[in-house]
Amino acid sequence: MIQGNYFQDNADLQTHFDNLIDWKEIVAAYEGDFHDAAKYKQTNDERYAYAPSSVQEAIDYYKSTVDALGEIMGDFVAPRSKEMDQTGLKYENGKVTFPKAQEECYKTLKDAGLMPISISRKYGGLGLPATVQSMMCEIAARADAAFCLAYGNINIVEIMERYASDEMCNEWLPQIAAGKFSAAMALTEPNYGSDLPNVQTRATQDPDGIWRINGAKRFITHACGYVDSPSVILTLARTGSPESGARGLSFFLVQGKDVHVAGIEHKMGLHCSPTCEVVFENSPGVLIGKTGYGLVKYSMGMMNAARLTIATQSLGIGTAAYFEAKKYASERIQFGKPIEKIPAVRKILDKMEREILATRCLVSETGRTIDLYHWKKERMLKEEGKSERDVNQDETIRRWEKLADLFTPMSKYYASEGCVALASDAIQIHGGSGYTEDYDVARIYRDSRITTIYEGTTQLQIVAAIGGVVSGMAASGHLRAYAEEEMSKFSPSTDLRSLWEKLEQVVHSYKSIGDSFTKDELAFETVEIAARFVAGMLLEKSLTQVDGDLKKQRIKHSQDYNIDSLAIAEGNLLRLERANRQAAAAV
Known part of the structure; x- marks a missing residue:
């Protein structure tokens, strides 16, 4: 595995942190009036020692935490990933034994205090919003997808913090x-x-x-x-x-x-x-x-967080696949030149990169939707003493909760399916060597395959998302309002406008299908276009938030991503229109 700080060596991840995320709104949602900092000032309780007292302090705290994890994951965990994978686990008489290297990795993260990312400071956790948690999960999964689960497993007790006495x-x-x-x-x-x-x-x-x-x-x-x-x-x-x-x-x-x-x-x-x-x-x-x-309340109440976790894990695995493929292609000499200069290989690498850029936009936005409804909702209930009924009727809460309920299954489906494709492309670039266990891409591919299955298969994510897409595209729907508001912040390209029109056509055609069985069959095609539109819109929007060479690179990736999406949309629309014609002919 490539070594180094997995935050500092990832230019796009840093771009998101430094340029694309509106930290002011995230900090306001999560930190509120900086009550934790006030508690530390009043009590000197060490649990609140790192609590920020301003937006800038919060940004600095979040960044230092992500950076610290990036260093440990890239320089300590990643070099041990092959050993952990090849040694594996041993089971005997009800007891599981872990590889020595894994014990070392676990102890290192535990001693660093970087594990309780979703537990609040009140109980000794780091106290981090979902937007930051997702970045940390991505970094951990890039180092080792299996160890990522060990690293983050304690955070499922967030369900207790919400609902236990x-x-x-x-x-x-x-x-x-x-x-x-x-x-x-x-x-x-x-x-x-x-x-x-x-x-x-x-x-x-x-x-x-x-x-x-x-x-x-x-x-x-x-x-x-x-x-x-x-x-x-x-x-x-x-x-x-x-x-x-x-x-x-x-x-x-x-x-x-x-x-x-x-x-x-x-x-x-x-x-x-x-x-x-x-x-x-x-x-x-x-x-x-x-x-x-x-x-009905507790497990389902955690569903958005669970789906976001697997989406970010998928993004981390896909990122690992891309970086390993890029490195190999720059070093592997064939026909007197590095294979990255061969057009067929360059084409694969370019597609991998733009898919990662678009997926990171979608996953990051999903974290934002969770932060903007969940933490404000919690504060209204616990700090302002409002009833659950009043909170649930708050229009701002309802808006972001609806979007989170749509974006989480959408991003889980899209990132996990993309993860498997990226891992497969990485093996293709490595050629025969990639099919051996000599290179990390073999393990990366094996690990990637679970992401479309656990925490709800892709098919279940489509079921969870289709209602939000259809109702969201209604005249007063949340998805339509969100998209129109976001596109008002920049000048959408002709291709993005065309994709928006395709999405409207796809949803209209889907709603026109009378047969429920056929509708279920074609839900994927409908959700796919919605996911690609949102990801493409956010990627194109990011062009207004960066400059220089970085902007030039993103312009090309954004244009090519929208062309890919239009081609897919055209094919999906044809399938839906054919289903409508067949239904009409049957009558």
Whole structure:
């Protein structure tokens, strides 16, 4: 793997941080009136020692954190990625053993205090908005996709901070933030993958009030704990009747010591990330929040964050693939010159780069939408004392929440599918050498393949996004209003205007399909054009925020990306129009 600071050596990531992100609005949403800094001034409580007291201090704090992670991931973790992958995990009698190199990487990140990125300062976390968290996840995934899961696993306890009692949060979150525990999320069961409303793991209450969990969970990342950090497993279990569906599910904290890890999966990739099968036998659990809210509110409430995490992981893997391919193409001599000078190879590299630029725009904007609704909503509820009903009726909250609910499945689908394509292109550029394990691109490709599957397959992301695209493009829809507002900030090119018109035609044609089966089949084509339009619009908008040689490079990539999108849109529109003609002929 290429070594170096993975923030400083990534010009586009730095461009986003320095030029493209409106930090004033992000800081206002997340930091509010800088209450944490005020607490430190009043109490000298070390948990708030790094809390910023101004927008500039916040920017400096965020940047120093990202930069510190970039250095460790690029100079310490990346050089050990091959060893971790080839050594892999060992399982025996319910215990998982990790590669020595992985233990070193984990300890280094833990000692640096860079792991609790989504836990608030109140509980010993770093206190970072989603926009910054996504950058850190991308950097970690570029170094090693499997280790990225270990690095970030404790942050799933964000669900506790939102919904658990103060007593429970005070007991557990500081310990988890300090690395004394790792964390896992147990949703999936052997017979129920995405069909979570039918989960059958049971939770019953003893006469003395203790909840007991019985059942089995599968595909549970890090349920085994991590080195010297035993796990806490956030578990979805049924408290209602077997037929109660989603409303009969509740959420529990179960300690890893109280379950049996029956085995780990032998996977195509992510070799140093333990994917466990877990058996619960009268395992004591602590209820998180209220019964009956486990799926309909708590798990679904975390869906946007989960989707953004995989989108950023996908972007990190794709970025690793691109940088490795670019390096190889500059060094590999054929026909008396580096292969990067061969037009067919140059064409692949250029496409890889513009796809990464566009995807980063889309992923970054998704983080923005989460920050602009979630943190303002939390502050209105907790600091201003407003009711949930009043908060949910706030127009600004509703606008950004609608966009987040659309952009998160859209970016997860787009970034993960792009990730697999980028990894495949990297192998193609390496030729026969790329198909061997001598080069990192083989591992990168193996690791990339899971991204379109976990945290909801691409197909499920399309189902989640299609309603937001169709309703969002209505006369008063949120997507239409958002796009028109963004395009008013610059002069859209003719190609972008044409793509906007294609999107309107695609949505109109999709809505005209009367057969629900055909509609489901063609939802992908509709969401694809929406995703490419938003990404292309944001990439083109970025041209107004940079200058010099950087602007010249981005102009070419933006133009070529829009041409790619128009070609795809034309093909997708033909499919939709043919479906309408066939439906009309059948009548």
